[in-house]
Amino acid sequence: MAATLRPRFFPAAAPAIPEQPAQTLWSITLTRLRRDRLTVLALAILLCFGLLAVLAGLIAHATGQDPDRIDLLNNFDPPSRQHWLGTDDDGRDQFIRLLYGARVSLSIGVLAAAVNLVVGVLIGAAAAFYGGAVDDLVVWIVNTFRSIPTFVLLLTISALFTTGPVGLALIIGFTTWTGAARLVRGQVFQLKQHDYVLAARTLGASNARLIFRHVLPNVLPLVVVFLGIDIGGVILTESGLSFLGFGVQPPVPSWGNMLTNAQTFFTHGPWLVYGPGFVIALTVWCLYTVGDGFRDAIDPHGARSR
Amino acid sequence: MSRYLIRRVLQAIPTLLGITLLSFAIYHLAPGDPVRLFTFGVPNMTPEDVARLRHQYGLDQPLYLQYLNWLLQIAQLNFGNSFITHQPVLEMIGQHAPATLTLAGTALLLGLLVGTAIGTYSALKRGSVADGLFRIVAVIGSAVPAFWLGLVFILLFSVQWRLFPAGGMYTLGSHGFDLGDRLRHLFPPALILSLGTIAGTSRIVRSQTLETLSQDYVRTARAKGLSERVVVLGHVLRNSLLPVVTNIGGSLPFLLGGAVLVEQIFSWPGMGRMGFDAVLSRDYPVLMGLLVILSALVVLGNLLSDLLYVLVDPRIKLD
Numbered sequence: 001m002a003a004t005l006r007p008r009f010f011p012a013a014a015p016a017i018p019e020q021p022a023q024t025l026w027s028i029t030l031t032r033l034r035r036d037r038l039t040v041l042a043l044a045i046l047l048c049f050g051l052l053a054v055l056a057g058l059i060a061h062a063t064g065q066d067p068d069r070i071d072l073l074n075n076f077d078p079p080s081r082q083h084w085l086g087t088d089d090d091g092r093d094q095f096i097r098l099l100y101g102a103r104v105s106l107s108i109g110v111l112a113a114a115v116n117l118v119v120g121v122l123i124g125a126a127a128a129f130y131g132g133a134v135d136d137l138v139v140w141i142v143n144t145f146r147s148i149p150t151f152v153l154l155l156t157i158s159a160l161f162t163t164g165p166v167g168l169a170l171i172i173g174f175t176t177w178t179g180a181a182r183l184v185r186g187q188v189f190q191l192k193q194h195d196y197v198l199a200a201r202t203l204g205a206s207n208a209r210l211i212f213r214h215v216l217p218n219v220l221p222l223v224v225v226f227l228g229i230d231i232g233g234v235i236l237t238e239s240g241l242s243f244l245g246f247g248v249q250p251p252v253p254s255w256g257n258m259l260t261n262a263q264t265f266f267t268h269g270p271w272l273v274y275g276p277g278f279v280i281a282l283t284v285w286c287l288y289t290v291g292d293g294f295r296d297a298i299d300p301h302g303a304r305s306r
Numbered sequence: 307m308s309r310y311l312i313r314r315v316l317q318a319i320p321t322l323l324g325i326t327l328l329s330f331a332i333y334h335l336a337p338g339d340p341v342r343l344f345t346f347g348v349p350n351m352t353p354e355d356v357a358r359l360r361h362q363y364g365l366d367q368p369l370y371l372q373y374l375n376w377l378l379q380i381a382q383l384n385f386g387n388s389f390i391t392h393q394p395v396l397e398m399i400g401q402h403a404p405a406t407l408t409l410a411g412t413a414l415l416l417g418l419l420v421g422t423a424i425g426t427y428s429a430l431k432r433g434s435v436a437d438g439l440f441r442i443v444a445v446i447g448s449a450v451p452a453f454w455l456g457l458v459f460i461l462l463f464s465v466q467w468r469l470f471p472a473g474g475m476y477t478l479g480s481h482g483f484d485l486g487d488r489l490r491h492l493f494p495p496a497l498i499l500s501l502g503t504i505a506g507t508s509r510i511v512r513s514q515t516l517e518t519l520s521q522d523y524v525r526t527a528r529a530k531g532l533s534e535r536v537v538v539l540g541h542v543l544r545n546s547l548l549p550v551v552t553n554i555g556g557s558l559p560f561l562l563g564g565a566v567l568v569e570q571i572f573s574w575p576g577m578g579r580m581g582f583d584a585v586l587s588r589d590y591p592v593l594m595g596l597l598v599i600l601s602a603l604v605v606l607g608n609l610l611s612d613l614l615y616v617l618v619d620p621r622i623k624l625d
Binding site for chain 2: 140141143144145146147148149150151152153155156157159160161232236239240243244246256259262263266267270273274276277280281284285288289
């Protein structure tokens with residue numbers, strides 16, 4: 001067998017292959033992503049939202065609006081040239097508040113997702129890598145968390161500990177890490193069986209080096225795919241909490257708390273109900289779509305799910 | 307079967323313990339001293355009185371003893387009394403549980419039925435306009451916040467077109483039990499709550515049905531001359547339902563958590579609204595009792611869905 005294989009792997013005279021830069025997993029993924037129009041569109045919308053959120057202050061200044069200026073004489077103004085999306089119950093410009101809300105809601109989404117990923121990945125990896133009692137403990141904690149309706153838990157915690165947006169993001173992050181932990185645990189269980197890990201261990205690599213240098217980089221693609229669903233889920237959760245009045249506290253605007261008084265808007269200004277819901281849905285849809293697109297692009301088999 | 311049952315029930319015990327431990331931890335990490343809450347503004351309170359109160363409620367004991375005492379009480383289904391109404395917590399939950407269970411149960415059933423129907427249809431008509439439409443709807447269904455859909459539903463169907471009541475369980479001032487009236491009140495919140503389940507179930511059923519359709523035994527069934535109807539309903543559907551049954555357990559926390567939001571929007575007098583009021587008034591015993599009982603319901607639901615799975619899938623060999 002070896003003799004017949006040899007020419008294929010070690011050709012005596014290599015045919016002239018044009019010089020190509022080495023293709024890494026990430027460069028292949030990027031090439032594939034660029035061909036996926038839906039994902040590119042979703043990514044573009046997300047970047048736009050991110051940019052608008054960053055520039056909220058400039059835009060407010062340029063249009064002469066202030067997200068916190070109360071103008072009770074002009075409340076519930078319908079959309080006009082001066083107020084593009086009308087004004088809310090306190091006469092504040094709805095469009096500018098949506099921009100500032102984007103800042104808050106997107107930052108909480110990213111921060112909470114970062115927290116739950118770091119915690120989930122580390123705990124999941126440790127559980128699978130060490131196994132035994134460590135794994136039992138982690139499985140117990142994860143099972144416990146997964147039996148508690150997360151939203152009820154968050155409601156209880158955020159009501160008892162009044163915090164600002166950063167505290168809220170931390171609370172959400174530390175209660176939603178079990179998804180990432182389960183995902184990574186399963187993956188690391190597979191990875192640690194591979195020969196290359198054994199080889200590295202034979203060479204004297206420490207456990208920490210094995211985890212951080214050899215195992216986790218191979219979990220990374222999975223985590224990137226998970227990121228979209230993760231941030232999207234956090235944004236939905238935060239909007240629900242803030243809507244009920246237990247998340248981001250007014251006057252700081254978030255997409256959720258802009259809907260808190262929605263039931264009184266019905267008669268005065270229905271347009272106030274549509275805007276925040278639309279931007280939440282669009283953002284979460286884009287995040288899910290980008291996650292799906294990444295999964296398809298990163299899959300070495302090239303199986304398209306769409 | 308009984309051995310599996312016993313083992314599965316025993317497995318639930320550590321989870322239940324974990325839930326009580328977490329609830330207790332939240333309660334004790336929360337800022338604010340319950341005794342201070344009672345005695346705030348009460349004149350003539352000497353430090354000795356405060357100490358006596360602390361002793362009376364067992365708050366001067368070490369934490370692990372407090373936890374064990376609380377656990378013992380819970381084991382006897384004693385969740386204490388509400389700070390606000392002074393009613394036993396279990397009694398309050400008992401009053402509100404039927405409403406929530408009706409809502410969540412209807413939503414679960416609706417979600418599973420509609421989701422399975424959509425998923426099967428999409429798989430059979432793969433690539434059709436309807437398939438594409440359903441998939442877009444499923445994605446939107448999981449991306450749009452349910453509470454906002456509820457608001458828009460009320461705005462359109464209750465305020466503008468007056469087709470459905472805007473909330474509550476029955477028309478106020480009506481006499482006796484009117485099933486039609488109850489159903490008209492139940493449908494909007496149940497529909498909104500079920501959207502997540504519809505989206506999830508249809509996605510799972512679609513991919514599973516596509517996989518099942520390419521199996522040899524399906525070809526055999528068709529080769530035998532069975533009608534497409536019998537093949538789909540008798541042979542394919544049963545297999546597509548397996549992952550759905552597995553997924554029920556995982557969707558329960560979201561269903562019960564989502565019920566809190568939906569109950570708030572549709573003024574549904576269930577445990578969610580009760581919890582909402584308890585959060586507003588910082589009614590600790592009610593909050594802790596709700597957290598433990600809702601989680602215990604999830605554990606029970608998981609147990610039932612595992613047992614259901616064993617019954618549905620004949621390939622599973624026990625022990």
